[in-house]
Amino acid sequence: MGFRYVINMVAVFVLIRGIYYNTYHRKDLFLTFFSFNTIIFFVTYLLNKVEMTTGAAFGLFAVFSILRYRTEGISAKDMTYVFLCIAIGLLTAVSNGSWLDELLICALIIILTYLLESSKWVKKESSKTVYYDNIQLVHESNKEKLLQDLILRTGLTIHRIEIVDIDFLKDSSKIIVFYFEK
Structure with missing residues (x-):
């Protein structure tokens, strides 16, 4: 569990500090991003130890997704980063693959986010x-x-x-x- 959590936190740190902060220069949502990710990681990791169906896992994700409709003061881009933090927490907590698979998935999410946020492909x-x-x-x-x-x-x-x-x-x-x- 410790090694998975380290991969999780490094991925979220690169995503939030490396991409989000460098693009939007906002620190006010750091607590939200990191705490959501950590809570999702541990809850999902512990629930993964109990017999749980894929439908139940998606249901858990859906419950957290409903938060979007309860947060009027947060922009769609900020909420997207919250979802990315949730997704990374979920993926690293329940992955049945090796640590290399987890690193690859996290790297793909980070690279895709970086490319979409940069002005190399699309003008902002x-x-x-x-x-x-x-x-x-x-x-x-x-x-x-x-x-x-x-x-x-x-x-x-x-x-x-x-x-x-x-x-x-x-x-x-x-x-x-x-x-x-x-």
């Missing part, structure tokens, strides 16, 4: 919410002028916009601007 699109005060440019016929004004004001290379709300009483609008990270 980011968005920001902007409260805009020039209500005349929000009109559909002025869309190009609006885009140019937003680019000038924000300094971002905006490629598309989404008008979320228009408030004629305050002469303002809420706009989401989308741009590619460099």
Whole structure:
């Protein structure tokens, strides 16, 4: 069990500290990532010692998956990392293969996550919410002028916009601007 847990923790450390933190520069969810992983690992490891069907194991995973619908304050990307931590904990706890198989599976998860998070394959699109005060440019016929004004004001290379709300009483609008990270 100790060796499996070391493989588990090294994989999660590389995933969270090496990829997640370097990409998003957030430390506030470290406790969540590591504690979920550790709890899942030990619960699954102990339940694996008891006779359990595959359906029961998936049911356990489903119970933890329901947490996604109870956590409105966490983004989809952060929740994806929680799921990755849960999956690594499950895989390392119940694997019937050798330690080399566990290392290979963890390495594949980490490499795939790294490739998907890097901008080598796909450009990263980011968005920001902007409260805009020039209500005349929000009109559909002025869309190009609006885009140019937003680019000038924000300094971002905006490629598309989404008008979320228009408030004629305050002469303002809420706009989401989308741009590619460099």
